[in-house]
Amino acid sequence: MADKKKEVVKQKPKTQNQSSGSNRFYLLLLFIFTFIIYGNTLWNDYALDDGIVITENHFVQRGVSGIADILTHDSFTGWQKNVNNDVAGGRYRPLSLVSFAIEHSVFGNNPGASHFVNVLLFALLGITIFILLNQLLIDTQTNYSYLIHLPFLTALLFIAHPVHTEVVANIKSRDEILSLLFSIVACIYFLKFIDEEKKLKNILFGSLFFFLSMLSKENAITFLIIIPLMLWFFRNEIFIKSIVPFFISLAVTASAFLFLRGTFSNSAINKEVTDLMNNPFMGMSFSQKYATIIYTFGKYLWLLILPFHLTNDYYPYQISIHEFSSIGTIISLLVCVAFLIIAIIQFSKKTIFSFSIIYFSVTLSVVSNLVFPVGTFMSERFLFMPSLAFCFVFAYIISLVPFYKFNSFPFSKTEISSKLIAAGFFKMRIIQLLLIIIIGSYSIKTIARNTFWKNNFSLFTEDINNSPNSAMAHHAVAAEYRKLGEKGKDTNTQNNFFIKAIEEDKIAIAINPNYAQAYYNIGISYLMLQKTHEAKAAFIKAISIAPKYFDAINNLGYCFIQENKLDSALLFCTTASKIDTTYFRPYGMIGNIYLKKLDIEKAFYYFQKAHTLEPNDAATTKAFKDINAIIKNSN
Numbered sequence: 001m002a003d004k005k006k007e008v009v010k011q012k013p014k015t016q017n018q019s020s021g022s023n024r025f026y027l028l029l030l031f032i033f034t035f036i037i038y039g040n041t042l043w044n045d046y047a048l049d050d051g052i053v054i055t056e057n058h059f060v061q062r063g064v065s066g067i068a069d070i071l072t073h074d075s076f077t078g079w080q081k082n083v084n085n086d087v088a089g090g091r092y093r094p095l096s097l098v099s100f101a102i103e104h105s106v107f108g109n110n111p112g113a114s115h116f117v118n119v120l121l122f123a124l125l126g127i128t129i130f131i132l133l134n135q136l137l138i139d140t141q142t143n144y145s146y147l148i149h150l151p152f153l154t155a156l157l158f159i160a161h162p163v164h165t166e167v168v169a170n171i172k173s174r175d176e177i178l179s180l181l182f183s184i185v186a187c188i189y190f191l192k193f194i195d196e197e198k199k200l201k202n203i204l205f206g207s208l209f210f211f212l213s214m215l216s217k218e219n220a221i222t223f224l225i226i227i228p229l230m231l232w233f234f235r236n237e238i239f240i241k242s243i244v245p246f247f248i249s250l251a252v253t254a255s256a257f258l259f260l261r262g263t264f265s266n267s268a269i270n271k272e273v274t275d276l277m278n279n280p281f282m283g284m285s286f287s288q289k290y291a292t293i294i295y296t297f298g299k300y301l302w303l304l305i306l307p308f309h310l311t312n313d314y315y316p317y318q319i320s321i322h323e324f325s326s327i328g329t330i331i332s333l334l335v336c337v338a339f340l341i342i343a344i345i346q347f348s349k350k351t352i353f354s355f356s357i358i359y360f361s362v363t364l365s366v367v368s369n370l371v372f373p374v375g376t377f378m379s380e381r382f383l384f385m386p387s388l389a390f391c392f393v394f395a396y397i398i399s400l401v402p403f404y405k406f407n408s409f410p411f412s413k414t415e416i417s418s419k420l421i422a423a424g425f426f427k428m429r430i431i432q433l434l435l436i437i438i439i440g441s442y443s444i445k446t447i448a449r450n451t452f453w454k455n456n457f458s459l460f461t462e463d464i465n466n467s468p469n470s471a472m473a474h475h476a477v478a479a480e481y482r483k484l485g486e487k488g489k490d491t492n493t494q495n496n497f498f499i500k501a502i503e504e505d506k507i508a509i510a511i512n513p514n515y516a517q518a519y520y521n522i523g524i525s526y527l528m529l530q531k532t533h534e535a536k537a538a539f540i541k542a543i544s545i546a547p548k549y550f551d552a553i554n555n556l557g558y559c560f561i562q563e564n565k566l567d568s569a570l571l572f573c574t575t576a577s578k579i580d581t582t583y584f585r586p587y588g589m590i591g592n593i594y595l596k597k598l599d600i601e602k603a604f605y606y607f608q609k610a611h612t613l614e615p616n617d618a619a620t621t622k623a624f625k626d627i628n629a630i631i632k633n634s635n
Helices: 002-010 020-043 050-055 063-071 094-107 111-136 150-160 162-169 171-195 200-216 218-234 240-264 286-305 327-345 352-365 387-405 415-427 429-452 456-466 471-487 491-511 516-528 532-545 550-562 566-579 585-596 600-613 618-634
Strands: none
Touching: 020 111, 020 150, 020 162, 020 429, 050 094, 050 171, 063 094, 094 111, 094 171, 094 200, 111 150, 111 162, 111 171, 150 162, 150 387, 150 429, 162 171, 162 429, 171 200, 171 218, 171 240, 200 218, 200 240, 218 240, 218 352, 286 327, 327 352, 352 387, 387 429, 415 429, 429 456, 456 471, 471 491, 471 516, 491 516, 516 532, 516 550, 532 550, 550 566, 550 585, 566 585, 585 600, 585 618, 600 618
């Protein structure tokens, strides 16, 4: 045995170039693995917020010709002309919308093509993570890494982790994939600047991809800190000489993005939001707010370790209100303090643990509600960028197992440990067992979770089981029941779905008594059941909560039309039309009122106005044609 060890020691260490064959194998394996566990998303439909960025976004629906508007407007503007100012901070994320517009020009509204692009981009992300870490962990003096399998394990864990299903399976969340993908590519180029004799082109390419990452999603601005931190942790040369060009390039790039965002995004970051569905901390005391935020940190860590009970919905009050005396908050606070201490103690030693804790904290900070409100308690997609730190540490722990087996801790960098492990790492039973359990269970969970993203009905009816205390979850299920009722083949089936919709919206109201949209949808469901009196009461309640809720005001007018109270109907529909002069429905309703009053001239005027505002609406087009026919026949 001693002779065998000596023989191994005499072997020349592998260089980065010599391992290029195995690297190509790893890259191919990561690519294939991604399509294996996310391949079943290719048959999914649009779901959740896909309508906002694709099917209901009139900029995207114009295809390539809409790109100029996408680049010069808030990301919600293409969905609704009057941007939803109930969401703090505005949204300037044009790059994913540009990709959707290009896809629409080529494929039309084809969810399969969009899902394929998402999986492809995610596969490329896994590959770039491997390339970055492979480059990052190489000892620049020996051109060798004693943890040679760590990059592959990190990328493998990242691809397999079930918490990423929301990002990959939901087409809208392509902004998350592009943001992290371009951030990682930027890191690769900035690292090349250090390793390849300070070539200026690497700074320029790094800055370009950093800019693209921010255009994908604002979270990428955290790499303004992460990139210098990465270089300080993983490169031993004097950093002071290199820090100036880095900070200049990063600062200029970030400033350019912030200028564009400030120019084209409509909402202030610290704007006060008074709707519970967009400000979950409304009504909480100062201590309750921050105790709840700290609790969510622990919830995030728990989801990374044991990704069970995944859901798209963490709206009020799926996360309950917490005090600093609650057990969950205390445990979460202790864990956070412990990690902070570890990061500080090991900072000067430049350990993987210290770097990962800081990376996780910095990237999570912008979506944590600590810096500014994000509109919900938490979300699994918010873990997408920070989770890379968890995968890095988890893979590192797995990589250390064989070193302990050979009684040689890796930081000693003894040749015998490195070579023995590099040669037989995946042949070790303990490593095989660990990977089968971890990667296998993660993959099974991911594949199963993907099936629930088939469409809104399958997603919402599944996730209501994991988010029973969310008003939004019950309201979403109610909306799906109402849609099924509208498509029902017989009256009995339709009515059953409408009743279910009302029941779910009532649960949502029990959780959030000021949920105007739930009252509005109850009113719509009652109209479908031809219960005008109950519908009126629901619309009046919605208006009392949100006085400028023009849809509710307009439908209240419709209720009065049904009761033949035309003057009251005219009053409410006219009020709705004044709140939003670009909305076509109130004008169509006013046209109907004047038609019932036998005032053909005014009826024609309002039907024409409605048709001009929305020429693609079937009911408006039919009404306009009918009034034209009436006028011709009367002549």
